[in-house]
Amino acid sequence: MxxxxxxxxxxxxxxxxxxxxxxxxxxxxxxxxxxxxxxxxxxxxxxxxxxxxxxxxxxxxxxxxxxxxxxxxxxxxxxxxxxxxxxxxxxxxxxxxxxxxxxxxxxxxxxxxxxxxxYLPDALGVGKLYRSGAMVEAARWIGRLHRLTEIRRTVPGTGWLKAYTRQYYMGWVRRVLKSSSSLPRRLPWLEAVCSRAGDLLAPLLVQPLSIVHGEYYPHNVLYHRERVYPVDWESAARAAGEIDLASLTENWSAEITRTCIAAYQQERWPEGVPAGFIRRLLAARLYFCFRWLGDYEDWSRCPALPDRLRRLRRLGRELGVL
CATH class of the missing domain: 3.30.200.20 (Phosphorylase Kinase; domain 1)
Structure with a gap:
């Protein structure tokens, strides 16, 4: 620009x-x-x-x-x-x-x-320093934020924050269906996943919710002098904390993902991980598929479209829709 x-x-x-x-x-x-x-x-x-x-x-x-x-x-x-x-x-x-x-x-x-x-000179995104444990520290950081900001322990005076509601989630699903019409042929599997999206995303609405970053990707999480500094908070909202964990670990190896999940769970729930965590994490990953695909009306302009569609289809299978 x-x-x-x-x-x-x-x-x-x-x-x-x-x-x-x-x-x-x-x-x-x-x-x-x-x-x-x-x-x-x-x-x-x-x-x-x-x-x-x-x-x-x-x-x-x-x-x-x-x-x-x-x-x-x-x-x-x-x-x-x-x-x-x-x-x-x-x-x-x-x-x-x-x-x-x-x-x-x-x-x-x-x-x-x-x-x-x-200004943090020489700070790097945690993804570039994963061998130094920066990704794990980022998982701990966001786990602590979610623990401190659960609705039942909410930060006073934050009623102005955006909230991820059913209407918010389904808006992305509707945009994905509309955008898919720009493809040269129909994708029946995509229509099947979208038709079940309300139920598949429902775990993200279960209380307690927390304050989330909203786009907690490694490039938005700086590491400086062995401390974590998340930046770009314009997408912060009240939502399921698993959303931030899903973005942090998207496209990372199984080993790094498992390590980050364990660090997050220990920091957020030292008394024990609640039932339904894995289901909410899968729902969060599904949400991001809809989120980024729904950002483009014309999918010919959508970067990494084949990868995003493959990820969405794989999640549809994991969730038992396909």
């Missing part, structure tokens, strides 16, 4: 906003020295901003902007304004490891938003 199409704040406005975030005076205390687009891929444009703070101290800040982008993924994503609220009202009160959120701003008229986060 070309940078000229983005509506980024000019440097003067950015300095003023960062001065408020750092509780200092923009005229005498904070100066933006450099702005460069981040190589980190995300739905919304991001910059690494180098600032000079009072006392001539320099620091790098990771800034994310809504920039006029209105993509919500059919209501799945909430954007930088939503993510700012997740940092402030969910992650910070709980005290889990996450990039420090210095602050941000939402324009009450336009809805344009930005947030400033701690």
């Amino acid at each position: 070309a940078t000229f199409s983005w509506h980024l704040p000019d440097t003067r406005r950015l300095e003023a906003g960062l001065a408020r975030a750092f509780n200092t005076n923009a005229k005498s205390g904070l100066k933006v020295l450099k702005r460069e687009l981040s190589p980190y891929s995300t739905t919304f444009p991001c910059e690494i901003v180098t600032c000079r703070l009072p006392g001539n101290k320099k620091t790098d800040v990771f800034c994310k902007y809504s920039a006029g982008i209105e993509y919500t993924g059919f209501g799945h994503r909430g954007g930088p304004a939503y993510e700012l609220a997740v940092y402030r009202e969910v992650l910070q009160p709980i005290g889990v490891s996450a990039p420090v959120c210095y602050g941000g701003q939402v324009d009450p008229k336009s809805g344009e938003a930005w947030l400033a986060l701690e």
Whole structure:
């Protein structure tokens, strides 16, 4: 995407906003020295901003902007304004490891938003450091979050969070059926799985639910100095925690998947794994098949379409539909 199409704040406005975030005076205390687009891929444009703070101290800040982008993924994503609220009202009160959120701003008229986060130099996605145990640590991290945020131990003041309801799940199923019409021929097995989707996804609605990341893939989970730092929280919601475990372990080897599942179970349920866990995990994997296939109206533009269809068909067999 070309940078000229983005509506980024000019440097003067950015300095003023960062001065408020750092509780200092923009005229005498904070100066933006450099702005460069981040190589980190995300739905919304991001910059690494180098600032000079009072006392001539320099620091790098990771800034994310809504920039006029209105993509919500059919209501799945909430954007930088939503993510700012997740940092402030969910992650910070709980005290889990996450990039420090210095602050941000939402324009009450336009809805344009930005947030400033701690920049973690040399951090890598946990998938690139799996031999160092980063994937297992990510499983433990998300297990702890789910344990701390189960509805019966809910974080106060988070009623604004999105919730994955039956209507939400079935919306993806309907979009998959509609998109499948772009194929040159019908897939009877796909229609069979979709016709049973309501029952197959029902375990994801069983209480207790937790606060989930929503796209807890290894590239969204950074590992820095032997600590886990999940990023990109615009898809956070109230849902079944198994959804995050399913995304973390998608397409990984059986050995790594088993190790991550064991670490997650031990962290989330130290008193013992509840009945139905495997069934919910399979339902979560099924949901992601619908989620990503349903993102494209024209499947000729869907990346990895054959792999996603094969995965969906395999799950249909595992769940006894095919």
